Amino acid sequence: MAVLTEEQTMLRDMARDWAENESPVSAWRKVRDADEAMGFDAGTWATMAEMGWAGIIIPEAQGGSDFGWLSLGLVIEELGKTLTASPLAASAAAASAILLGGSEEQKAKWLPRIASGELVATLAVDEGPRHDPAGVAAKVESGKLSGTKAFVAEGDSAGLFVVAAVDGLYLVEAGAGVAVSRRHLADFRSHAEVAFNGAAADKLAGGGANENGGLLDAVLDRAAVLTAAEMLGMASAAFDTTLAYLKQRVQFGQVLATFQALQHRMANLYSEIELMRSAVEAGLAAIDGGGDTRQAASLAKGKANEVGHLMSRELIQLHGGIGMTDEYDAGFTLKRMRVLEQMWGNTAYHRDRFARLSGY
């Protein structure tokens, strides 16, 4: 755990208490069973917004608290531990696009509504099943945007889309010219296909979509690091659950935790999760630092993908048969982890990007 300020410690503890008591995994199970396209509980989201979480990275002038990215990451990590479903990360990533590239007018128009939680915003970048910002083909002509975005997170509830087009990022409101179709993935969260057919689009300042280090890159870095923070929470909770299980499950007349083969696997997982934590916290700190975030973000997401993948597999394996049942919670973690692994770049994507940024 990074060294936190008093404010950050309070925020983290508050998020932890709330998630454990008010939003345990059983709450997600209810949402899952309801099987609605939106993929989260509106009341839960409203409560989160009331606590100010939707505005953590938004300046006070626009109704936020301006607590910074590490603070937001801490909250998202705690929510990840109990698999709390909400559009918090998607909305924050979209808000960051407006913060970084928006005019005063655009900021004043959208940020207060995002900060209050009344408006769900999201990024619409990829047009295929794999993360590929260089492959964006959506176009804007005479202020009208056309193109289809695949697997838009929280697309089913979003009122505002930050859309990547070939010449930059655009703000598009849900409504006329925007057709949303549900895409039902294994994690039961919202991943909609969104077709824009001549939708009114308002351009954000900043670089074009294919420009390295431009606005799109900066926004994608933020989305990737927030996703990594959620994965960190999931991995660390999966680890704790597994450890507790090994300490009570008896086989061959012995508690499983006493077997050295399992002890060494857990020691290895523990070490890997600590490295993952360092990478994620460094990613958040790099965003707060305000400089080039590319390499830190690729490190955070790349390491999170790798360790999250490993931990979610071991979660099932070390639980044995019980881990395979829907009645047990482990499957939720596995299914969500694979979705997050694909979002904003898989392991190979970030290794490649890290290498390119390092000059090889």
Place this chain on the structure above:
Amino acid sequence: MATLAEPATTSGIDQFRAEVREWLTANFPASLKGKDNALSAVEGPTEETPEQAAWRKAMGEKGWGVPTWPKEYGGGGLSRAEAKILAEEMARAGAWNPIGGMGVMMFGPTLLEYGNEDQKREHIPAIARGEVRWCQGYSEPNAGSDLANLQCFAEDRGDHYVVNGQKTWTSGGQWADKCFAIVRTDKTQKQGGITFLLIDMDSPGVEVKPIQMISGMSPFCETFFTDVKVPKANRVGEEGQGWTIGKRLLQHERTNLSGGGSRLMPSGPSLADVAKKYAGADAEGRVADPDLRARIAKWEMDWRAFLLTAMRVQAESKAVGGISEVSSILKTVGTKLGQERAELLIEIQGLQGLGWEGEGFSEAQLKGTRGWLFGKATTIYGGSTEIQNNVIAKRILGMLDHQ
């Protein structure tokens, strides 16, 4: 070590920096700029040039080789802030610390904590001046990872002990003047029967045999003790307290081995540069072998995450004023990554990376081969990876033994 002077004031610090600069200009021979420390290596004997000897003597008299040790025992008596300035100024001048070895890294700090006044006065100044080399008498043929099983026995003969038994993996034993050893004084109990003794290596009955390693070097020895007389004045702490003292010394060792990452910092060209040279680069300047490129990137990312973790441990320890639990993973992760890098480096170079000696190989290539082989020891010594994993599982995760 409870030794630190009061933090210097800002003006005091500026004055101190000026003083250090002046002293370095006067005492550090320019011909030694950027050269290696001849004394730090356990890999070989030391043959000091007159300049090196003069430099060691100067630093030894100043106590600046062990800057934060107490002045009364020959240390520098500097505050941490002053020690930092000294390090900065030495780096600026291209100067290196000529005082090192196990006496500085492990034994000195332990003796400062547990030794009696006579012992500190006898041994610490000699370490601070770099005049006495110490070796570590810990491991035995049947007490490596299971160190508390040691059998080397010290029999009480009134004013002295008589030591019989064998130690092994004695790093630099053939060049050492003295040995800090843990020996058994009571066969009826395991940890409680262990005592910490200081043994002169030139005592009658001490025999040292270097062990040839796979790297071709012989930095480790077998050490045999046959009726070796050790005065009781050379016992540190009480009889039976050796395990506690010995473990503290191992903490110093582990800290040095992980070194917050700094000692493991890879030197030389980057893996990617070497890969571009041997495997070629594509039109976009990428390593042409995509599998190799991906594995280099994975290694670099893991290494970065490791360094970030080491920094985090430091920051956390500072904030809470204790050792962070994360510190125990640094050795396992750091040593594993060090070995992976060495493996990648030789793989990248093909057979050119496996040169043993002689013509057709650069010095760096030959060093790479030896380093790759010698590096295999890092996951074994100082508590093997398996032992570290036991520590993590049992002490941090609370996974216990069979009931």
